[in-house]
Each structure stands twice: as structure tokens, then as C-alpha cells.
Amino acid sequence: MSRRRLALVAVAAGAIAGGALAAALALSTGGTPKPAAAAPVGAARVAAMLRGLDQNGTALGSRTAPVTLVEFADPQCPACGMWARNALPVIVRDYVRPGKVQIVFSGMHFVGPESETALRAALAAGAQHRFWNVVELLYENQGAENTGWVSDTLLHSIGDAVPGLSTSRMLAGLQSSNVTNLLAQGDALAQQAGISSTPSFAVGKTGGTLRVVPITSLSAGGITPQLDAALKQ
């Protein structure tokens, strides 16, 4: 066989094999593009805010960041929603993205049963390293407490809007023992820290002792002095 023909055979075989692998992966994940029409409120903003940031369970940002901020929050708590929409984007831009601070979400679910459903969905998404996308979209689409806003429709819509998330895997994991354990860990952490209201925060050097700190407002300025102080330590 001529060298030219050998090269053509290799091109054909390689293109077919590579294309088949790509098609198989696309099909196994349910097709590539997510349906834009069903996108929940804030999908683009949340995706942009979190784009390229590492997520590990409920942690957001570099695990080598010098300072860790723990946020104690309930998905149904309106004040937590305000903090998520107003303060978090600034904190992420100025502290998380530059690698100064890692934020860990410690979920609480005392407002009502819908808090637990919402938190379970976010924790299940955490197994795919998409906890923050889901919890932030829940805050973007937050309804009045215990009015049925954490519906299957909303969870499907949120799951479908999160880049790289398998909605079916997230929903299948809602009642898993892993998620139940994470829920219990969050409860224990809040109890240990003496948290009685949300949102509450603890700040400190990563790997060191964290201290519960007061916030002066639900804007970024309410917590940044505490972050700056911890960074200077």
C-alpha cells in the first residue's frame, strides 16, 4: 500500500474512532447544550460568577487559600438570599477568584421542609462539584417560605441550567445516605459553632480555628473587614 494511502486509512480510522467516542460521551450525558428556554432566573449571572472556580463539595475556591469563610445559611432564609445576591458576587470577585479566600457553605434547614429539599438538591449537586451553582440559583429563584416554591419543576429547571451538571444524577441523589450524612454534618457544625440565626459567618486561617464573626450588613462591606483582618494575621 502506498504511503499516501496508508495516511488516508489512518485519517479515516482516527476520525471515525474519535468522532464515535465524542458522540458516545455526548449521548451518555444526555446531549450537550442545555435548554436555554427553561433557564431559571439568574442562570447566566450565576454561571458567570462561578465560571472556572474550583468547587469541592460545599467548598468554593482554592483549598490553598490562606483564609476560610464558613457561611451558615438556610436556602429559604430571605436574608441569606439577599446576602447571596448582593454580597457574594463581590466576595467571589475580590477574594475567592484571586485565591485569597475559600468559602465553605454549611447548610441549615430550620425554616421548613422545603429548606431540607432545597439543601438536599444542592448537596446532591455537590457530588458533581456543582453545589454552589445550585444553591445560588435557589437563592436567585427564592420564593416565600414554605409556599411550595422548591418544586420538582424548579429543581429540574435549575439542574438543566447548570453547566456540566447531570440533572438526573442530582435528583437521584436527593435521598441518598451520602446527602443525609452531609445534612447531619451541617447540623452538627452549626450546633458546635452555636449558630442560631442565618446567615452567620465564621472566619479564620485555613486549617486553623475559625471564629464566628458578626456582620454589619447584608452587603459585601459587612464581612470584608473581617476577611481583610484574617488575611493580615
Next chain:
Amino acid sequence: MTERRLQEAILVLTILGAGIAAYLTVAHLAHTPVACVASSGCETVQHSAYSELWGIPVAAIGLAGYVLIAASARPRTDLARVTGAAAALAGLVFAAYLVYVQLGVIDAVCQWCMASDVVLVALVAATFLRISRSAAPR
């Protein structure tokens, strides 16, 4: 460049690529963090819905590809030359799709995957050059 030199280059490149793929496979299976520049998205990519195909880590598929290319580097037969070039090109086509997934779907980039992509580009060049530099048919 002679075929012998190209065979050596292919072997070196496959060792590099296989090392990266093996590292990512082990990290995926052991659920250990991937060493990556701060907040760049390696772990997000490693644990996305696109990190496995039929339960097999995508990195392991890459590792198998590198092993196949390495195995085809030594024999001086047309079958080995075509197998090496086809496997390298298949890897590059698949890698191109994965780059699209990282940039357009997951919104996160895995630097190790990108490093592997660079190795694949070099391997495609080397394996096809090997075909063109092989002894002319008689």
C-alpha cells in the same frame, strides 16, 4: 527526520501523555484533588458529568490510547504505523470535543487535560510523519 528518530519521539511523547492520563485516572478513582493552579477548575472538570463514559473515567480511555500508540511505535510494519497514527488522531478528535465541553458546557478548564492535548497534537504530527518517512513500498 528518520523513522527511527520519529519512533523515539513517539515513545517519549506517549510516556508523557500516559503519565498525565494515569495521574488523572488515579485522582479520579481515588477522589483525591488534582494539583492545579489556584481555582482553575481541574476538579470541576474531573467530577463533571463528562468525566466518565459508561462508567469508565475519560482519563483511563486516554491512558489506553497512549498505551496503544506506544505499542505501535516499535514494530516497523504498515499496520503499526497506521494504528499509531489512527489512534493519535482519534485521541485528538476526542480531545477537541472535550475542549469544547470544557469551554462551552462546563465553564471550567483542566490544565492537565490541556497539557495532554498538546502532547496529542505532537503525536499526530509525529505518527503521520512516520508514515511519510517510512521505507517506500516496493
